[in-house]
Amino acid sequence: MRFDTPATTNPIDQLKIIGKPTDRIDGPLKTTGAAPYAYERHDVVPNQAYGHVVGAAIAKGRITSMDLAAARRAPGVLAIVTAENAGRLAKGNLNTATLLGGPEIEHYHQAIAVVVAESFEQARAAAQLIRVDYVRAAGRFDLAAVKDSGRPAPLFSGPADTAVGDFADAFAAAPVQLDATYTTPDQAHAMMEPHASIAAWDGDRLTLWTSNQMIDWTTGELAKTLGIAKEKVRLISPFIGGGFGGKLFLRADALLAALGARAAGRPVKVALPRPLMFNNTTHRPATIQRLRIGATREGRITAIGHESWSGDLPGGKPEAAVQQTRLLYAGANRLTTTRLAELDLAEGNAMRAPGEAPGLMALEIAIDEMAEKLGLDPIEFRILNDTKVDPEKPDRPFSQRNLTQCLRLGAERFGWSRRSARPGQHREGRWLLGMGVAAAYRGAPVETSGARIRLDGSGMVTVETDMTDIGTGSYTIIGQTAAEMMGVPLDKVVVRLGDSSFPVSAGSGGQWGANSATAGVYAACVKLREAVAQKLGFNAAEVVFADGEVRSGNRRVPLAEAAGESGLLAEDRMEYGDLDKRYQQGTFAAQFIEAGVDAATGEIRVRRMLSVCDAGRILNPKTARSQVIGGMTMGVGAALMEELVVDKRLGFFVNHDLAGYEVPVHADIPHQEVIFLDEADPTTSPMKAKGVAELGICGIGAAVANAIHNATGLRVRDYPITLDKLL
Numbered sequence: 001m002r003f004d005t006p007a008t009t010n011p012i013d014q015l016k017i018i019g020k021p022t023d024r025i026d027g028p029l030k031t032t033g034a035a036p037y038a039y040e041r042h043d044v045v046p047n048q049a050y051g052h053v054v055g056a057a058i059a060k061g062r063i064t065s066m067d068l069a070a071a072r073r074a075p076g077v078l079a080i081v082t083a084e085n086a087g088r089l090a091k092g093n094l095n096t097a098t099l100l101g102g103p104e105i106e107h108y109h110q111a112i113a114v115v116v117a118e119s120f121e122q123a124r125a126a127a128q129l130i131r132v133d134y135v136r137a138a139g140r141f142d143l144a145a146v147k148d149s150g151r152p153a154p155l156f157s158g159p160a161d162t163a164v165g166d167f168a169d170a171f172a173a174a175p176v177q178l179d180a181t182y183t184t185p186d187q188a189h190a191m192m193e194p195h196a197s198i199a200a201w202d203g204d205r206l207t208l209w210t211s212n213q214m215i216d217w218t219t220g221e222l223a224k225t226l227g228i229a230k231e232k233v234r235l236i237s238p239f240i241g242g243g244f245g246g247k248l249f250l251r252a253d254a255l256l257a258a259l260g261a262r263a264a265g266r267p268v269k270v271a272l273p274r275p276l277m278f279n280n281t282t283h284r285p286a287t288i289q290r291l292r293i294g295a296t297r298e299g300r301i302t303a304i305g306h307e308s309w310s311g312d313l314p315g316g317k318p319e320a321a322v323q324q325t326r327l328l329y330a331g332a333n334r335l336t337t338t339r340l341a342e343l344d345l346a347e348g349n350a351m352r353a354p355g356e357a358p359g360l361m362a363l364e365i366a367i368d369e370m371a372e373k374l375g376l377d378p379i380e381f382r383i384l385n386d387t388k389v390d391p392e393k394p395d396r397p398f399s400q401r402n403l404t405q406c407l408r409l410g411a412e413r414f415g416w417s418r419r420s421a422r423p424g425q426h427r428e429g430r431w432l433l434g435m436g437v438a439a440a441y442r443g444a445p446v447e448t449s450g451a452r453i454r455l456d457g458s459g460m461v462t463v464e465t466d467m468t469d470i471g472t473g474s475y476t477i478i479g480q481t482a483a484e485m486m487g488v489p490l491d492k493v494v495v496r497l498g499d500s501s502f503p504v505s506a507g508s509g510g511q512w513g514a515n516s517a518t519a520g521v522y523a524a525c526v527k528l529r530e531a532v533a534q535k536l537g538f539n540a541a542e543v544v545f546a547d548g549e550v551r552s553g554n555r556r557v558p559l560a561e562a563a564g565e566s567g568l569l570a571e572d573r574m575e576y577g578d579l580d581k582r583y584q585q586g587t588f589a590a591q592f593i594e595a596g597v598d599a600a601t602g603e604i605r606v607r608r609m610l611s612v613c614d615a616g617r618i619l620n621p622k623t624a625r626s627q628v629i630g631g632m633t634m635g636v637g638a639a640l641m642e643e644l645v646v647d648k649r650l651g652f653f654v655n656h657d658l659a660g661y662e663v664p665v666h667a668d669i670p671h672q673e674v675i676f677l678d679e680a681d682p683t684t685s686p687m688k689a690k691g692v693a694e695l696g697i698c699g700i701g702a703a704v705a706n707a708i709h710n711a712t713g714l715r716v717r718d719y720p721i722t723l724d725k726l727l
């Protein structure tokens with residue numbers, strides 16, 4: 001089915017089941033431990049052996065020799081796979097770093113071997129006996145030192161550089177100017193479930209139970225890497241303990257489980273140990289960002305310039321930190337540039353709201369600084385420079401943009417009028433209190449997505465799609481969609497996800513999953529409804545599906561009866577044409593923070609948080625809220641704690657475990673509130689929805705920074721804002 005915009009009225013608009021704050025249908029499985037992680041699937045295939053991954057001990061250079069003899073003789077060892085004995089491996093299209101390294105080493109903890117043994121302990125012990133000699137080469141590990149060697153690098157969403165009008169002249173002529181540089185550090189996804197896979201070969205067919213956000217991508221990547229046909233590979237990933245972008249791609253666990261299983265002639269399971277994950281997998285790259293803003297004395301932006309530098313391994317990608325600056329505020333003269341330098345750290349790649357999250361951490365402090373220079377309230381300054389069209393492409397309107405409404409409503413609900421424009425005015429004992437605000441933006445793409453629906457003789461509806469649920473609520477909103485479309489209660493729907501034998505979905509990434517995957521289910525349901533009507537000889541145009549019945553005129557047939565003994569099956573996918581050329585589709589939010597800073601110690605505590613979100617129709621306010629508060633929590637981590645500390649001599653992330661890499665705990669997040677404007681957007685899909693999961697993180701970092709400034713008068717431009725930066 002092809003989507004024609006705008007969507008007309010359709011069965012989803014009944015909102016009997018969609019739009020309701022339904023509990024997760026997979027909740028009981030999750031809370032009782034009955035939804036296993038990939039590594040825990042002891043039952044799926046017998047005789048599983050254990051693989052232990054060995055990571056490189058240098059960041060750049062060569063392996064000169066690898067002595068496996070002692071490890072091979074160790075108790076229980078079944079096989080050892082290295083680049084030397086693995087056979088020819090190709091590189092996937094989506095991987096920058098080579099997943100099985102050697103003899104060349106590209107980054108620290110790059111996998112160089114997997115040891116397979118009868119038990120986990122035997123595999124780990126034997127891995128310690130492998131002797132590796134290296135020659136180390138000089139590496140580049142310091143972004144600030146190499147940034148000027150950076151080259152223009154295109155973004156996923158557009159070119160490396162954009163220019164409108166004459167930025168340089170307009171900035172020079174502006175009566176009020178800001179020129180400031182901000183930095184964001186490397187960050188880790190730190191999802192709960194480590195990367196893990198169980199691989200089993202049956203002749204030349206490979207089955208992989210794994211933890212991955214993008215089933216179809218990763219099936220193709222694994223096949224390509226191994227040099228086998230995609231049809232020979234099956235991926236199964238029904239439950240995922242978080243991803244945040246770290247599981248978008250094929251990683252070493254999956255490849256090494258497959259290679260280990262082939263070498264050992266047995267199923268093999270591999271989990272990346274937590275201390276290996278931070279340097280072995282991907283991370284959000286650090287950025288250096290320069291913002292220049294010029295405005296009239298009344299506060300109209302006349303020039304806005306955003307330049308960003310990041311680094312990655314050769315052939316890698318930039319952090320797209322400027323992409324929201326192309327869209328968020330009006331201003332006739334504009335400049336954005338993206339420069340990518342080569343670094344020999346682990347691969348940089350997508351982490352929740354890649355681009356916007358670190359980009360807004362800079363832009364939205366700069367906007368706060370400009371408002372202060374202008375003597376304007378930061379909310380009024382943002383509203384004054386709001387735009388209804390893409391400021392770089394004025395013939396392309398936003399399909400929906402209610403940023404001003406978000407800001408106004410948020411100000412009212414948060415008690416913004418109690419904020420003092422002058423910093424350092426509110427004190428409660430030792431605590432200096434302040435409020436901060438930031439605008440948030442995240443793109444809302446839709447992607448082709450398919451599903452298969454079966455109606456059986458008992459009236460049950462079963463949905464199958466390779467869509468994943470990474471903790472987001474996919475199971476539930478997909479079930480709600482099918483229930484709404486087929487006119488049955490939610491408990492008559494079975495949802496089966498995360499299996500490459502199911503129709504290809506959009507997958508979980510880029511905040512496109514919810515809208516795209518449910519639209520695919522919608523398409524399959526339309527086909528199933530037609531099949532039911534046709535079987536009964538009903539006119540498809542006037543048929544109604546409600547209360548477990550199919551109705552036409554005064555005829556009513558229970559769905560179970562309509563399905564008959566053999567049941568009915570339908571499969572389809574929703575496709576989109578040049579939708580993104582006609583509309584700029586995005587999600588917006590206003591995010592508010594109240595923070596306290598201990599006047600003596602500099603300790604920073606977030607006290608209250610509010611997000612007002614403009615994200616189309618909200619399919620399930622409960623799961624959507626859960627996504628937004630998760631994003632807000634991650635935003636506090638980005639503001640105050642999260643930083644992969646680079647050892648600039650040896651080239652690795654030093655704090656590579658969850659003791660050293662700090663993320664917020666419950667005590668750091670006392671109060672969170674989320675408001676959805678919940679306005680259907682008929683230009684996005686028949687669901688009239690958008691994404692929301694990544695929007696939640698986008699403005700929080702800067703809102704925290706702005707609240708700290710309002711509390712103390714101190715402006716910190718380098719994240720994370722740790723207390724030493726306030727003293």
Ligand code: MOS
Pocket residue numbers: 213243244245246248350351352353354508509510511
């Ligand atoms: Mo998201 S960073 O595209 O999983």
